[in-house]
Amino acid sequence: MSSQTSVLGAAVRGTRALPFRLIPRIETYPQVVSFAQTLPGQASLLVVFGALYALTNPEALPLVLCLALITWMPFKRHQLVSVSTVVFAVLVPWTQLSQPVYNAFLIFAVVAIAGVLIWSATARPWSWYGRRPATVLLVGFTVWIVAISTIPWNVFRLAPIWDFTIIFGSYIWFVAYVLVDRQAAPVTQFGLEIGSLRPFWGALYTPFPNGTAYLRRIEAKNAEELAVTQLKGLKLLSWATLISLFSRVWVNCFHGYLRIPYFATTLSMSAHHAAAPWFVCWASLILHFLENVMAGAILGHRIIACCRMAGFDALRNMYRPLSSVTVAEFFNRYYFYYKELLVTFFFFPVFLGQSPRFPKLRLAISIFAAACFGNVFFHFIRNLLYIHDFGLWTALKTFQVFFFYTVVLATAITVSRLRKRKPLPAGFFRGTLCPAFSVCFFYCLLSIFAETNRQYPLVEHLRFLGHLFFLN
Amino acid sequence: MDSKGAIRKYLAALLVQKGDPRAFDDDTPLLLGGRLDSIDTVEIILFLENEFHIQIAKDGFQRTQLDTVNSIDALVRASRPAAD
Numbered sequence: 001m002s003s004q005t006s007v008l009g010a011a012v013r014g015t016r017a018l019p020f021r022l023i024p025r026i027e028t029y030p031q032v033v034s035f036a037q038t039l040p041g042q043a044s045l046l047v048v049f050g051a052l053y054a055l056t057n058p059e060a061l062p063l064v065l066c067l068a069l070i071t072w073m074p075f076k077r078h079q080l081v082s083v084s085t086v087v088f089a090v091l092v093p094w095t096q097l098s099q100p101v102y103n104a105f106l107i108f109a110v111v112a113i114a115g116v117l118i119w120s121a122t123a124r125p126w127s128w129y130g131r132r133p134a135t136v137l138l139v140g141f142t143v144w145i146v147a148i149s150t151i152p153w154n155v156f157r158l159a160p161i162w163d164f165t166i167i168f169g170s171y172i173w174f175v176a177y178v179l180v181d182r183q184a185a186p187v188t189q190f191g192l193e194i195g196s197l198r199p200f201w202g203a204l205y206t207p208f209p210n211g212t213a214y215l216r217r218i219e220a221k222n223a224e225e226l227a228v229t230q231l232k233g234l235k236l237l238s239w240a241t242l243i244s245l246f247s248r249v250w251v252n253c254f255h256g257y258l259r260i261p262y263f264a265t266t267l268s269m270s271a272h273h274a275a276a277p278w279f280v281c282w283a284s285l286i287l288h289f290l291e292n293v294m295a296g297a298i299l300g301h302r303i304i305a306c307c308r309m310a311g312f313d314a315l316r317n318m319y320r321p322l323s324s325v326t327v328a329e330f331f332n333r334y335y336f337y338y339k340e341l342l343v344t345f346f347f348f349p350v351f352l353g354q355s356p357r358f359p360k361l362r363l364a365i366s367i368f369a370a371a372c373f374g375n376v377f378f379h380f381i382r383n384l385l386y387i388h389d390f391g392l393w394t395a396l397k398t399f400q401v402f403f404f405y406t407v408v409l410a411t412a413i414t415v416s417r418l419r420k421r422k423p424l425p426a427g428f429f430r431g432t433l434c435p436a437f438s439v440c441f442f443y444c445l446l447s448i449f450a451e452t453n454r455q456y457p458l459v460e461h462l463r464f465l466g467h468l469f470f471l472n
Numbered sequence: 473m474d475s476k477g478a479i480r481k482y483l484a485a486l487l488v489q490k491g492d493p494r495a496f497d498d499d500t501p502l503l504l505g506g507r508l509d510s511i512d513t514v515e516i517i518l519f520l521e522n523e524f525h526i527q528i529a530k531d532g533f534q535r536t537q538l539d540t541v542n543s544i545d546a547l548v549r550a551s552r553p554a555a556d
Contacts, residue, residue: 344535
């Protein structure tokens, strides 16, 4: 079907045959772009998008309804994005929650406090808070967590305090982006800010894409840009669907037919001193690494596809990470928007705050601030329920595996950035395949430690690593 | 060479080094267009500091200020001492 479409595209343009593409670049076909600007074209696009989305997600109908409104009323896009975000935050999960009214109340309380923080920073940009609002927000939230988890005041033991904190924690990076955006280039309208607080196209802890200033710059300005952006969205969702189908076959083949255990199982066996044979451990680790790449691609592509359907031409979250030839490049390509978050809130504040007299030291400190400290901070405050259940000190102690992971990662990125790069050797094998394989091998081994579930101490992860190399 | 010319020349060299020889004008979005990434912005800042002897203020800094030749030029002008 894809090749037929590709041939059709070439025929439509009446030019030379195009190179084969699994999913053709439909946004470059003039007739398709013209059709996508008409009412039947937009309706067809929405129906196909909804059908593909429904294959893997039960919330396709409300999503397509929101996208249809945004498509047909582009002059109200900002307001409609905000309304859709409220619908997806409060109404869509209504039947799945045990206390939907309470949940809605907490969300409105969080948004109200976010509004006060944003207004304060905008109204008094010269004040101590107004000059560094995101830093104050992050430090303030940290102090708040320390207070409610360590100070033995009864009021902090109340469940609503923790519930509020957990929901605020899920919004914190979105609020931080709005603060940074308005600090750099304040705008008079306030329509998109609410919509960008956990937007309806995908509400993870990492904002996809980063901030309202970015959204304003990448939104479609006319009908043709909207059509091109939506076609790119459909194409990306097609990729997500293909990868999703492929990963199901993959899982059935390797874990079902060949019975290679999941990484969690081989790690558990190793931790219980009953390690699987070394080749099984290698197989499960390599599968774990590749499955993480596929899962990241499916998730990121799906969210950015929805964002594009809403008229915002955002960059992909993941772009060919396995072809990276340096450690730093892989980090950049693997989870783009998370890396952007670390760079915005940790790397640049540290980098610009240091003297340029020692450039290498300056770069190394900034990389550690982002890839190590920022990485740990992000993941630590993401799981507030663990702190609530086991206390702050236990939560810190049991985070040793992920801390180790970030130290190794930051060291590798620093070395990758600081060492003098020789030109890559010519030829596909030595110039591309070997360096890409080395980088993937490093990240594959590192994935042993990229765990935030605190199940086993660091020594057990090291034991598994040693087992791979016959060291125990 | 004026500051804009120096910036244009540097960005062209940086893009070629990344294997991107495509042309760009003073308003072409290089970051938002995906042609440069955050690693490149570090290189651009180091270039600006060395070339124009400026220190970019961290308060209020956004990488979108490094998106186009014109926005970089505006950042350089804003970061220069008033007497310059």
